[in-house]
Amino acid sequence: MTFEINMRCISCKKQAEIKITQAFCSECFLRHYQRRVEKMIKKFKLIHKNDKVLVAVSGGKDSFSCADVLWQLGFDISVLHIDVGVKQCTSPRTKRVVEKFCKERKIPFYFTSFEEFFEIDDINKFFKVAKRPICATCGMLKRALFNKLARENGFTKIATGHCADDIVKYFFKSMLAGDRDSILWLSKLKPLTPSTHKKIVTRIRPLFEMLEVENLAYTKFRNITVAGCVMCSYFQRKDKWTEILREIDKFIPDWKIKIARTLEKIDIQLREKRKQKEGLKECAICGEITNQEICAICNIKRKI
Numbered sequence: 637m638t639f640e641i642n643m644r645c646i647s648c649k650k651q652a653e654i655k656i657t658q659a660f661c662s663e664c665f666l667r668h669y670q671r672r673v674e675k676m677i678k679k680f681k682l683i684h685k686n687d688k689v690l691v692a693v694s695g696g697k698d699s700f701s702c703a704d705v706l707w708q709l710g711f712d713i714s715v716l717h718i719d720v721g722v723k724q725c726t727s728p729r730t731k732r733v734v735e736k737f738c739k740e741r742k743i744p745f746y747f748t749s750f751e752e753f754f755e756i757d758d759i760n761k762f763f764k765v766a767k768r769p770i771c772a773t774c775g776m777l778k779r780a781l782f783n784k785l786a787r788e789n790g791f792t793k794i795a796t797g798h799c800a801d802d803i804v805k806y807f808f809k810s811m812l813a814g815d816r817d818s819i820l821w822l823s824k825l826k827p828l829t830p831s832t833h834k835k836i837v838t839r840i841r842p843l844f845e846m847l848e849v850e851n852l853a854y855t856k857f858r859n860i861t862v863a864g865c866v867m868c869s870y871f872q873r874k875d876k877w878t879e880i881l882r883e884i885d886k887f888i889p890d891w892k893i894k895i896a897r898t899l900e901k902i903d904i905q906l907r908e909k910r911k912q913k914e915g916l917k918e919c920a921i922c923g924e925i926t927n928q929e930i931c932a933i934c935n936i937k938r939k940i
């Protein structure tokens with residue numbers, strides 16, 4: 637991505653301000669971005685007229701872009717920000733930044749924390765007893781919370797800021813792991829994950845075909861203050877995946893969009909997965925949906 641370039645905008649021929657896949661001035665870039673998300677929503681019927689959408693916003697560029705573009709397109713949205721109890725990820729500052737974003741647009745703002753919502757006395761203990769990587773435990777709690785809060789407040793869709801970069805990274809990790817279960821998850825990597833139970837709210841990913849750098853440019857041109865996780869910041873990240881994928885970007889700038897489009901068409905429906913779907917039950921303790929007698933969260937809580 638280049639911000640200062642000596643080119644003309646391919647749309648209006650004014651001085652271009654950015655080139656990711658094509659050169660655009662900021663106005664044409666924003667219009668083009670919004671139009672692509674709008675097309676995505678129509679193509680996969682992500683949002684209907686009467687839908688009430690809860691957008692999960694971490695404070696980073698992706699989820700802010702998602703909330704802003706849905707708001708610009710005139711959908712009925714509210715925003716949820718969760719304090720995850722890890723100070724590099726969320727803090728009183730991220731809360732303030734998200735709250736201000738909502739206030740400026742008159743978007744209803746919901747805020748909660750893991751401790752508050754799941755009535756866990758000691759969240760650190762919970763993470764320790766869970767015996768999984770922090771991100772996996774955090775992800776499990778976040779997904780459960782998005783669903784519970786959305787359902788209890790009458791939302792019909794949950795939108796997250798997942799973009800083509802997330803999808804492609806997950807795709808590569810699953811493929812390299814060669815583990816059948818994680819490959820099965822690939823069929824969940826779709827712009828829309830429909831509800832399979834009355835207690836599960838449908839999930840949508842309107843930025844499925846957008847690049848992380850496009851979201852970064854979108855927030856910059858829309859003057860949105862971001863307060864994302866310091867550890868995951870686009871410019872700070874130095875993990876091997878970021879390096880590998882960036883190398884391919886240099887040769888084929890839109891390759892992630894193309895892979896995301898291919899993944900949209902893949903449907904891995906194995907017998908086991910169907911069986912799993914049919915076996916959904918309500919957890920004997922909290923009543924949330926699980927394929928066991930007791931859900932993973934209550935199971936960890938019991939061990940504390």
Ligand code: AMP
Pocket residue numbers: 691692693694698699716717718719720726775778795796797798
């Ligand atoms: P991650 O699991 O961090 O890759 O985040 C995936 C998506 O979950 C983001 O694009 C957001 O939509 C949502 N999300 C992540 N963290 C939070 C948070 N603290 N509060 C609300 N939504 C979040």
Ligand code: ZN
Pocket residue numbers: 645646647648649650660661662663664665
């Ligand atoms: Zn232009």
